[in-house]
Amino acid sequence: MNRVLMVAGSLAALLVGCAQKPAPPTGFKTPDAVSYVQAHGVKVDLQLPQTFVGASTVVDAEAAQKAASSSHNLVASSGNSAGLAGLLVASLINTQMGSGSLQRDAQNTAAKESRPLADLLAGVPLQERLQQRFQQASLAAGFKQGAGDISARLVIEPKLMLTPDRGSFVLVNQVQVQDIAGSALYRMRIEVSSQPIRRCGKRCIDDGSLDLAQVTTALDECIDESMRVLATDLMLPAPPQAAQETLRYVLDGQRVVERGYQLVSNGNYWRYRNLYGAVKSVPVPFEDALTQEQLRKVYGR
Incomplete structure (x- = not known):
């Protein structure tokens, strides 16, 4: 019996290990990051991934409920026929497979x-256009353009x-600022949520259509905000403990609750840094958050 339980335990560890995903890289900033960028300027290096457009995965609630019910039935029958070891193995395998x-x-649906x-963006020379737009946005955000070999390298994916x-x-940017040796001085994941991109159909009913000009406008706005966020986050000191709070907002009908550090907002965007190395900017206000005046006092500005 002990041997069977040991096998079941090993199987549990194996399945759990396979199910785990690596944690996202934590953002950081070295003490030399700001001075290096200010002294030498930056050169934008856009690294376009092979798949630029993706979609968040959504698990159907009804399907999840059915899977849970099937799992319960299988575990119950296995427990009756094969004892504790059978129940453990059946539960683990069925949970993983389901x-x-x-x-x-x-x-697949995503x-x-x-x-x-x-397909809409397939006809756009994305590498050239995005390189140019991020370069323009970085200049508008206050970054000095690098000219020499020792310029900081601003790597954006x-x-x-x-x-x-x-x-x-959501425009998700993996950002690094590197020195001449290629060492990372700053690393952060910057996420900017766009305005709606679906075209208004007949009688302004959403017909699911996409318009290239509307998508491009939303993308350009997100690029501009991404570089503003980068400039702000790079120059700010580390968020003090007093700035940490539970941030709540409703975006696209979904209620979001996340612990993090609120940052000073800008125009139509509200910003915060979560606890996992990402700065997020959303086009909706937070609920019951610190006021802008309170934030300036917290950050000493």
């Missing part, structure tokens, strides 16, 4: 639903992720 199947279905936007309702997207 969740894996739902996840695969959600990923890939299918991202195709219209990907952008990706568009459609939101669950597919009516807008």
Whole structure:
């Protein structure tokens, strides 16, 4: 019996290990980052991923409930026929297979639903256009353009992720500032949520259509905000403990609750740094958050 339990325990560890995903890289800033950028300027190095457009995965609630019910029934029958070891093994295998199947279905659906936007942008020379737009946005945000060999290298890897309702997207930027030796002085994930991109159909009813000009305008706005966020976050000191709070907001009909450090807002965007190395900017206000005056006092500005 002990041997069977040991096998079941090993199987549990194996399955749990396979299910775990690596944690996202934590953002950081070295003490020399600001002075290096101010002294030498930056050169934008846009690294366009092979798949620029994606979509968030959404698991159907009804399907998840059915999978949970099937899992319960299988575990109950296995427990009656095979004892404790059978119950453990059946529970682990069924949970992994059920969740894996739902996840695969959600990923396939997300890939299918991202195709219209990907096809819309297929005719745009994205590498050249995004390189130019990020360069312009960095200058507008106050970064000095680097001219010499020792300029800071601003590495940006952008990706568009459609939101669950597919009516807008999040521009996700993996950003690094590197010195002449290629050492990272600053690293952060900057996420900017767009305005709605679906075209207003007949009688202003959403017909699911996409308009290139509207998408481009929303993307340009997100690029500009990304560079403003970068400039602000790079220059600010580390967020003090007094700035940490529970931030709540409603975006695209989804209520978001996340612990983080609120940053000073800008125009139509409200910003915060979460606890996992990402700065997020959303076009909706936070609920019951610190006022801008309180934030300036917290950051000593």
